[in-house]
Amino acid sequence: MGLSLRPYQELESNVRTIRSRHIRLAESVALEVAVENDDPDLAPRDIRRKAIKLAIAVLMNNLPQK
Numbered sequence: 001m002g003l004s005l006r007p008y009q010e011l012e013s014n015v016r017t018i019r020s021r022h023i024r025l026a027e028s029v030a031l032e033v034a035v036e037n038d039d040p041d042l043a044p045r046d047i048r049r050k051a052i053k054l055a056i057a058v059l060m061n062n063l064p065q066k
Contacts, residue, residue, distance in 0.1 A: 010016035034043035
């Protein structure tokens with residue numbers, strides 16, 4: 001997640017407050033792990049939904065126009 005060891009330990013031990021930034025980083029890592037392992041279930045459900053929406057948008061934008 002791009003954190004050094006100390007901040008990561010502080011997050012795990014509740015010394016440091018978890019911010020939305022940390023949640024987004026964790027979700028991003030989960031999505032990356034799911035893609036690398038070809039297992040969508042490794043990503044949280046809401047992240048899978050967002051990834052599907054993005055994939056559809058990319059496909060729709062790249063389809064040849066008639």
